[in-house]
Amino acid sequence: MRYTDIKSCYIGPEISPEQFIVEHFFLYLAKGTIEGYDSVNKYHLKAGEYCLVRKNHLARYNKQKQDGEFEKVVVILDTEFLKKFAAKHKITAQNYASEASFVQIKKSDLVPNFVLSLMPYYNDGGEIDDTFSNIKREELLLILLKENSKLIDILFDFAPPEKIDLEAYMNRNYKFNISIERFAYLTGRSISAFKRDFAVIFSDTPSHWLIQRRLQEGYFLLEKKGKKPSDIYLDLGFEDLSHFSFAFKKKYGITPSTILQK
Incomplete structure (x- = not known):
């Protein structure tokens, strides 16, 4: 199966496209480019790259098509799912102090292989059946945490924002x-x-x-x-x-x- 077979899809609960990020989500870009902005830094994402976008942050992005196409895979890591994952795997987190809305993730061959493994589960609407959604999300999260231990303090901090300047x-x-x-x-x-x-x-x-x-x-x-x-x-x-x-x-x-x- 080739990367050109990847279709845009969402895994997990639907999220609003507004500039306030309600839930964490993993973004994999299959085709095109994305310019992201979070008031502090600008970020550039090109085909084959991926990142984590953090909840309780502000962000906006512009997308550019590649040969007339733009395709992405978005995996929603919502609070309910993360709390169940943390309980199952006995995970605790500390506060992660950073203004960045976009978090770079260490490159791993496991991530693109995971994206390709989603193909058999797509339905005609570009979504993955609920039967497999949580299983695939858990698989992705295990992959990400294996190479990116700092994500523990980002994903599993369930406290509301603290009072700031x-x-x-x-x-x-x-x-x-x-x-x-x-x-x-x-x-x-x-x-x-x-x-x-x-x-x-x-x-x-x-x-x-x-x-x-x-x-x-x-x-x-x-x-x-x-x-x-x-x-x-x-x-x-x-x-x-x-x-x-x-x-x-x-x-x-x-x-x-x-x-x-x-």
Whole structure:
């Protein structure tokens, strides 16, 4: 069986494609390339490479097709599955302090061979039957832990995020389009504590500050870098171009495209 036979598939519970990573997942890229970003670093993944994407982190990525194709294998390592695995194999973990959303995994011939072994279990929808899903996930996890012992402290730490420096975190992550509730959770606070601390630090509400900070960055990119509005609004955290243009004109009195004409 060749690598060109690999189809895109997901193993495990369905996860949302939003920028907040709800559960850990293993990503194997069969065709194409991926550029990942987590506010700290950029990551490049090409065909035949793989990584772990961490839960309770923010991430976004852009994909590029190879010869008109893009194929990946995603294995969801959700909390319920990991807790059962930890109990079965008597695993305990320590806190793993790192801001990285993408974790590089040591190369092993066992991983591509595992991916190829999935082929007989695909159904027509590119999914693996629940009968075999947990068995194959356990097999993958045993392979990963054999060569990557640091993954124990990443995967089996089930504690919620600890309270962290709010000012530094928001200044790094303001471009991510997630809810205030998500920001509160990721900084180790209740929503009320988050809003209270935010007001003390920024003298503003989270919603208003986020819009203003994104618009300031947008102005810089338009005026100093010559970027087009259509190329930056998504990366700035705006859901559509019209919202960006409306908010920009309200703040600066001119449309984003006017900046480029100066």
